[in-house]
Amino acid sequence: MESVQKRKNPVQGLRGRDNVVYLRERSIAMLKKELILRNPLMILGSKEREPIKEGEFGGVLAKAGVGKTAFLVQLALSNLLRERNVLHVSLTQPVRKVCLWYEEVFHNISQEYELNNTSELWDTILPHRFIMTFNVDDFSVARLEERLNDLTEQGIFFPQLMIIDGLPIGDESREPLAELKILAREMGFPIWFAITVSPDDALEPGKIPASFEPLSDLFEVLIGLKAAKGKISIMVMKGQRSEDAEDVFLDPATLLIRNRE
Amino acid sequence: MKRDPQKVRNIGISAHIDAGKTTLTERILYYTNRIHAIHDVKGKDGVGATMDFMELEKERGITITSAATYCEWNDHEINIIDTPGHVDFTIEVERALRVLDGGVLVLCSVGGVQSQSITVDRQMARYKVPCIAFVNKCDRSGANPMKVVEQLREKLHHNAVAMQIPIGLENDFQGVVDLVQMKAVYFEGQQGEKIRIDEIPAELKDEAEKKREELIDAASMFSEELMEAALEGEIPEDLLIDAIRIGTLKREMTPVFMGSAYKNKGVQPLLDAVTRYLPHPGEVENIALDLENDEKEVVLSPDPEKPLVSLAFKLEEGRYGQLTYIRVYQGTLRKGDFIVNSRTGKKVKVGRVVRMHANQMEDIEEIPAGYIGALFGIDCASGDTFTSPGIRYSMTSMHVPEPVISLAIVPEDNKSQQNMSKALSRFSKEDPTFRVRVDHETGDTIISGMGELHLEVYIERMKREYNAIVHTGAPQVAYRETITQRADFNYTHKKQTGGAGQYGRVAGYMEPFDGEFEFVNKIVGGAIPTEFISSVEKGFKSALEKGQLLGFPVTGIRVVINDGQAHSVDSSDTAFQAAARGAFKEGFKKAKPAILEPIMKVAVETPSEFQGAVMGTLNQRRGMILGAQDEGDSCVIEAEVPLSEMFGYSTDLRSITQGKAQFTMEFSCYRQVPKAIAEELVKKAQEKNKKAA
Numbered sequence: 001m002e003s004v005q006k007r008k009n010p011v012q013g014l015r016g017r018d019n020v021v022y023l024r025e026r027s028i029a030m031l032k033k034e035l036i037l038r039n040p041l042m043i044l045g046s047k048e049r050e051p052i053k054e055g056e057f058g059g060v061l062a063k064a065g066v067g068k069t070a071f072l073v074q075l076a077l078s079n080l081l082r083e084r085n086v087l088h089v090s091l092t093q094p095v096r097k098v099c100l101w102y103e104e105v106f107h108n109i110s111q112e113y114e115l116n117n118t119s120e121l122w123d124t125i126l127p128h129r130f131i132m133t134f135n136v137d138d139f140s141v142a143r144l145e146e147r148l149n150d151l152t153e154q155g156i157f158f159p160q161l162m163i164i165d166g167l168p169i170g171d172e173s174r175e176p177l178a179e180l181k182i183l184a185r186e187m188g189f190p191i192w193f194a195i196t197v198s199p200d201d202a203l204e205p206g207k208i209p210a211s212f213e214p215l216s217d218l219f220e221v222l223i224g225l226k227a228a229k230g231k232i233s234i235m236v237m238k239g240q241r242s243e244d245a246e247d248v249f250l251d252p253a254t255l256l257i258r259n260r261e
Numbered sequence: 262m263k264r265d266p267q268k269v270r271n272i273g274i275s276a277h278i279d280a281g282k283t284t285l286t287e288r289i290l291y292y293t294n295r296i297h298a299i300h301d302v303k304g305k306d307g308v309g310a311t312m313d314f315m316e317l318e319k320e321r322g323i324t325i326t327s328a329a330t331y332c333e334w335n336d337h338e339i340n341i342i343d344t345p346g347h348v349d350f351t352i353e354v355e356r357a358l359r360v361l362d363g364g365v366l367v368l369c370s371v372g373g374v375q376s377q378s379i380t381v382d383r384q385m386a387r388y389k390v391p392c393i394a395f396v397n398k399c400d401r402s403g404a405n406p407m408k409v410v411e412q413l414r415e416k417l418h419h420n421a422v423a424m425q426i427p428i429g430l431e432n433d434f435q436g437v438v439d440l441v442q443m444k445a446v447y448f449e450g451q452q453g454e455k456i457r458i459d460e461i462p463a464e465l466k467d468e469a470e471k472k473r474e475e476l477i478d479a480a481s482m483f484s485e486e487l488m489e490a491a492l493e494g495e496i497p498e499d500l501l502i503d504a505i506r507i508g509t510l511k512r513e514m515t516p517v518f519m520g521s522a523y524k525n526k527g528v529q530p531l532l533d534a535v536t537r538y539l540p541h542p543g544e545v546e547n548i549a550l551d552l553e554n555d556e557k558e559v560v561l562s563p564d565p566e567k568p569l570v571s572l573a574f575k576l577e578e579g580r581y582g583q584l585t586y587i588r589v590y591q592g593t594l595r596k597g598d599f600i601v602n603s604r605t606g607k608k609v610k611v612g613r614v615v616r617m618h619a620n621q622m623e624d625i626e627e628i629p630a631g632y633i634g635a636l637f638g639i640d641c642a643s644g645d646t647f648t649s650p651g652i653r654y655s656m657t658s659m660h661v662p663e664p665v666i667s668l669a670i671v672p673e674d675n676k677s678q679q680n681m682s683k684a685l686s687r688f689s690k691e692d693p694t695f696r697v698r699v700d701h702e703t704g705d706t707i708i709s710g711m712g713e714l715h716l717e718v719y720i721e722r723m724k725r726e727y728n729a730i731v732h733t734g735a736p737q738v739a740y741r742e743t744i745t746q747r748a749d750f751n752y753t754h755k756k757q758t759g760g761a762g763q764y765g766r767v768a769g770y771m772e773p774f775d776g777e778f779e780f781v782n783k784i785v786g787g788a789i790p791t792e793f794i795s796s797v798e799k800g801f802k803s804a805l806e807k808g809q810l811l812g813f814p815v816t817g818i819r820v821v822i823n824d825g826q827a828h829s830v831d832s833s834d835t836a837f838q839a840a841a842r843g844a845f846k847e848g849f850k851k852a853k854p855a856i857l858e859p860i861m862k863v864a865v866e867t868p869s870e871f872q873g874a875v876m877g878t879l880n881q882r883r884g885m886i887l888g889a890q891d892e893g894d895s896c897v898i899e900a901e902v903p904l905s906e907m908f909g910y911s912t913d914l915r916s917i918t919q920g921k922a923q924f925t926m927e928f929s930c931y932r933q934v935p936k937a938i939a940e941e942l943v944k945k946a947q948e949k950n951k952k953a954a
Binding site: 088094095096098099119123126127129130131132133134135138139143147149150151153154155156157 | 379415416775872873876877880885886887888889890891892893897899901932933
């Protein structure tokens with residue numbers, strides 16, 4: 001028993017006085033562990049290590065409507081479960097809609113595990129999430145920084161990971177991206193972006209789409225999503241895949257991440 | 262009374278507080294000749310707008326009670342329900358929407374889609390009410406109706422399409438260009454009653470053409486004929502109107518009109534739109550539940566000859582007794598008829614039937630299907646269904662939220678005591694979210710409702726309408742108690758001293774549960790005889806009424822009994838109820854009980870420069886900020902904040918934002934109180950109990 005607890009078993013502390021394992025608590029702990037492990041970045045391997053560090057950029061590239069937001073929300077959830085603060089910035093959707101994404105993905109995951117009593121788990125992750133939305137035309141890095149300062153100076157929220165969804169990527173994007181890089185370095189968090197590629201771009205493992213090539217040097221990791229043959233494949237376009245990397249894809253029905261087997 | 266249901270419109274006017282819906286209604290009544298003078302909401306003439314007929318409403322410039330009123334326009338009969346805009350009175354809005362066929366969503370051309378508009382829109386969606394939008398206050402500085410059209414698309418996800426463009430804005434607002442007729446419409450005369458149709462001003466021609474094209478594009482999605490006509494370049498007006506109507510009825514298109522009710526501009530075209538684009542009662546499917554047939558759903562037909570099905574949706578204390586607002590869905594409600602209240606089964610005779618115009622009324626003989634009217638002398642509760650004898654239908658139950666805040670009230674003297682009882686019995690009949698009970702321990706009368714303002718208004722009404730002066734205690738949050746882990750119980754109730762003995766043993770366990778309460782019987786082999794199982798359940802249920810931490814109701818608990826013991830002589834219903842209560846007490850203590858508190862969803866709308874400060878105030882109040890929506894010069898902060906921390910928030914918010922921010926709140930869920938605060942609450946409750954003892 002002692003040794004089991006030392007191995008940081010998620011079930012630890014759930015055994016009652018009579019050595020009874022309470023299934024409800026155990027299933028939530030298992031779900032938590034599963035979600036942390038089964039995060040979208042399994043494709044890069046290295047479960048213990050963060051694929052991008054403070055000040056670094058990761059990008060999820062796909063054509064419109066393929067599942068970038070769902071992918072990033074799962075990435076955010078796996079961080080939230082580890083009690084890491086996630087700041088989700090959306091330039092295309094209102095706060096309520098972004099909340100709905102999280103609720104939907106979380107609901108789908110809970111259903112898959114046939115768990116009913118997940119409100120407790122949901123309540124524990126919510127304080128670690130902060131959503132900020134901007135009109136895409138009004139967005140600027142200076143404005144984002146101002147808002148961030150509002151949060152940090154009053155001790156309301158300190159992001160440990162930022163997600164930016166809906167930032168238009170084009171010829172004029174280098175400057176705001178460079179500013180964001182400085183901001184991420186100064187404030188000490190990595191940023192994941194959802195990037196919509198042109199319908200003409202071909203997405204292939206290890207290759208960066210032509211339209212995105214000029215900006216790719218700013219990104220440490222690039223992951224592509226491609227819908228084909230009834231499923232959405234996930235591929236690494238830039239970044240190191242380690243040996244323990246797993247072959248995963250997105251289920252087009254639920255947009256949840258799944259193992260190849 | 263005319264009898265053409267196709268020419269009837271039952272509409273509601275919903276909006277954010279201060280968007281100007283009462284002024285708009287006032288103007289509608291003026292133009293439809295129901296009133297002969299216009300009074301402002303916060304008028305200097307001391308009369309106040311006609312729809313705001315309660316003194317308190319006049320004073321505060323807000324609409325509290327929704328008064329139904331009737332008017333005629335273009336040979337159509339329109340029943341209007343003026344609905345309250347403050348979220349504390351949302352039950353009124355919900356009730357109004359339940360009986361309406363169409364809605365006018367009023368938006369401020371400066372404020373745009375505000376937080377309350379989002380709530381109201383959600384309510385309209387819940388009852389599938391087709392709506393048109395009116396962008397009001399185009400004469401205000403900073404008016405931008407086209408931005409509001411955009412916001413309708415972005416924030417509310419409506420397929421909003423401008424039906425007009427403004428001619429001038431702010432101080433220079435003169436009229437509108439009608440994009441269907443492609444004509445300029447000006448409103449002249451002292452009260453804007455004279456409409457002058459003219460050519461479109463040259464400088465607006467290009468914009469009008471562009472917007473008309475957008476309108477045709479959107480409308481042609483609902484009509485192939487229109488699409489073909491558009492390709493040919495010849496678009497008959499009727500075809501365009503029909504296509505817009507189809508889109509609106511499907512809730513797939515929201516036509517947007519604009520104007521300034523205060524400056525008497527744009528109201529008449531809005532009335533035209535109500536008759537053109539909103540549905541008549543025959544176009545709306547209404548469903549009742551057949552109580553004789555296992556609550557099977559029955560589709561009602563707006564046929565005046567069929568058996569009567571009607572819904573009492575609002576009660577008011579009038580000069581001549583209780584006034585019951587009623588909507589007839591099927592059949593005809595005639596003076597002198599006998600009707601049956603489906604809830605109580607009571608048969609009553611219909612006395613006086615009236616049609617309401619704010620606080621004036623007109624006697625009528627009957628209310629046919631599709632119409633709204635009012636009855637006198639009918640004793641019922643709000644939400645009751647009345648039918649012809651022979652059928653027992655009930656209209657779909659209305660969604661009534663549980664109250665979240667309570668207040669102890671003490672009458673000043675004996676006279677006030679009597680009047681207060683009268684007032685409370687009336688209010689609780691009128692408003693299902695307003696509850697009254699007596700605390701058995703303190704003897705205090707406790708009123709509960711949906712928010713601070715909700716209760717404040719009733720206290721004021723008691724004083725003004727019933728001459729009952731009451732003193733109030735501090736608001737009390739409706740906490741709940743629950744358990745957080747599984748715990749076993751095994752309790753024996755034994756009493757064998759004198760008289761008949763009592764014996765019962767109940768064993769099993771309790772565990773957290775997502776719903777309110779579940780009782781599971783896993784007794785095998787008759788350890789507890791079957792006839793006592795219901796006694797055990799009853800005992801547990803009675804124990805739930807008062808938790809052991811603060812004395813609030815217990816929720817979220819599953820009780821499983823799997824063992825027990827009975828005595829052939831001493832076991833009884835009473836003994837097993839007592840045993841269950843004892844078992845509950847034993848298990849509850851072991852199951853790590855916790856206190857739950859109501860959490861409110863709060864949306865604060867503030868100029869951007871105060872965003873940080875506002876977030877600070879929410880954070881200080883244990884608020885969890887869900888997000889901040891940046892909208893250029895302003896932003897909306899959404900947060901979840903415990904109700905207990907929201908007292909006095911409006912004052913705080915005003916002072917830190919120079920009165921420029923506003924907030925709405927509604928109940929969201931119950932959540933566990935942090936340990937330190939829970940301990941403090943328990944300590945306080947214990948002290949109070951000691952004092953009482």
